[in-house]
Every structure is written in structure tokens, then in C-alpha cells.
Amino acid sequence: EPEVTQTPSHQVTQMGQEVILRCVPISNHLYFYWYRQILGQKVEFLVSFYNNEISEKSEIFDDQFSVERPDGSNFTLKIRSTKLEDSAMYFCATTTGISSDTQYFGPGTRLTVL
Amino acid sequence: QQQVKQSPQSLIVQKGGISIINCAYENTAFDYFPWYQQFPGKGPALLIAIRPDVSEKKEGRFTISFNKSAKQFSLHIMDSQPGDSATYFCAASLDSGTYKYIFGTGTRLKVLA
Numbered sequence: 636e637p638e639v640t641q642t643p644s645h646q647v648t649q650m651g652q653e654v655i656l657r658c659v660p661i662s663n664h665l666y667f668y669w670y671r672q673i674l675g676q677k678v679e680f681l682v683s684f685y686n687n688e689i690s691e692k693s694e695i696f697d698d699q700f701s702v703e704r705p706d707g708s709n710f711t712l713k714i715r716s717t718k719l720e721d722s723a724m725y726f727c728a729t730t731t732g733i734s735s736d737t738q739y740f741g742p743g744t745r746l747t748v749l
Numbered sequence: 750q751q752q753v754k755q756s757p758q759s760l761i762v763q764k765g766g767i768s769i770i771n772c773a774y775e776n777t778a779f780d781y782f783p784w785y786q787q788f789p790g791k792g793p794a795l796l797i798a799i800r801p802d803v804s805e806k807k808e809g810r811f812t813i814s815f816n817k818s819a820k821q822f823s824l825h826i827m828d829s830q831p832g833d834s835a836t837y838f839c840a841a842s843l844d845s846g847t848y849k850y851i852f853g854t855g856t857r858l859k860v861l862a
Contacts, residue, residue, distance in 0.1 A: 639792075668849065676854075676855075677853065680851070683849050691849060728850075736848065738850060739795070740793045
């Protein structure tokens with residue numbers, strides 16, 4: 636069964652540093668998402684991406700965050716200057732986008748900001 | 750109006766028992782209601798999903814009951830097993846726009862052997 640993959644599985648960084656989280660979506664999927672889950676809390680929507688542009692973003696997704704699909708396969712989330720409160724699991728999800736449909740989640744990247 | 754409220758926060762069930770998790774929503778435009786199962790350190794995995802045109806959907810030991818008029822839906826796990834111990838999230842999605850998911854707050858289920 637096709638799956639979403641994410642790298643790295645765990646990223647430790649110093650506050651103020653830039654991080655890039657990577658996702659490889661399922662090949663025929665058109666919509667891509669980033670969600671965040673702070674330890675023990677619910678999964679929160681960050682941003683959706685379709686046709687090489689942001690479709691929607693939440694209030695969490697401020698100017699420190701950016702997304703892109705640099706090479707047609709990877710889908711990346713960049714945090715320019717990490718803060719302690721950015722420590723969380725970051726999940727990439729993808730869907731065909733034909734209608735509201737199953738989103739397939741990757742295994743996540745655990746980001747720890749020291 | 751975009752919230753999905755989930756209860757209980759945690760649940761302990763004996764092996765073989767029935768686990769019931771409830772969710773409620775306000776936005777009647779939601780069109781897709783998946784349930785996800787999450788084990789520690791893993792991403793959410795789709796368990797079962799329903800659309801509002803049916804009142805119940807069953808897959809193996811897992812059943813979603815959907816009450817459109819009450820704007821509520823619930824997950825029933827029959828014959829609960831220790832391997833079902835996980836966190837369960839309900840979610841809702843609009844059948845338009847970006848299809849983003851609004852997640853409930855999660856229910857931590859523990860099934861005792």
C-alpha cells in the first residue's frame with residue numbers, strides 16, 4: 636500500500652535555528668497538508684498546499700513558516716527561526732483531493748527545540 | 750463553529766467489552782467524518798470513516814454511528830482487545846475548499862487484559 640514518508644524522524648535544534656522537514660507524498664495525490672501535534676494534545680491544521688501554492692493556512696502558520704514543493708516530489712515545511720514552543724510532532728498528510736477524502740498521514744517528525 | 754468536541758478524554762475498558770467514544774460538531778457543512786487511531790510515536794492511521802448520508806457504518810469490530818439531526822457521531826469498538834489501546838481522534842472535513850481536517854481532542858483508550 637502506498638504511504639507517505641517523512642524525514643527526519645527526529646530533529647533536535649537550537650532556538651533561533653532554521654529547520655526543514657521533508658515529506659514525500661503518495662504519487663497521485665494532489666493536496667498536501669502539514670499538521671502539528673504538541674505532546675499529548677490534539678492534531679492541529681497548519682497549512683494546505685495545492686497546485687504549487689498555499690490554499691489555506693491557520694493562525695499558527697505565521698511568517699516563520701513556509702512550504703514548498705521544490706522538485707515535484709518532496710513537500711517541505713521550513714521554520715525559519717525556531718522557538719521553544721515549536722517543539723512538537725509535525726505530520727504531513729496527503730489526499731487525492733477529488734472530494735473530501737481520506738488523508739494519509741506520514742509517521743511524523745519529532746522536532747525538539749532547545 | 751469549526752470545532753469538533755470529543756469525549757471522554759480517557760477510557761478504560763475490560764478486554765471483551767465495548768468502547769464508546771463520542772464526538773459532536775456544529776458546522777452542518779461538514780461532509781466527511783473519519784476516525785483515526787494513533788499509537789505512541791506514530792502518525793494517525795485511518796480506522797473508519799462515514800459520510801452523513803448513512804447512519805451507521807461497520808468494519809469488523811469497529812462501528813460508526815452517525816446522528817445527523819443531533820450533529821453527533823460515535824465510534825464503537827466491540828470485543829475490545831489490549832491491542833486496541835491507543836489514542837483515538839475523530840475528525841471532520843468540508844467537501845469543498847481545501848478539505849482540511851478539524852480534529853477532536855482525542856480519547857486515550859486503555860483495554861485491560
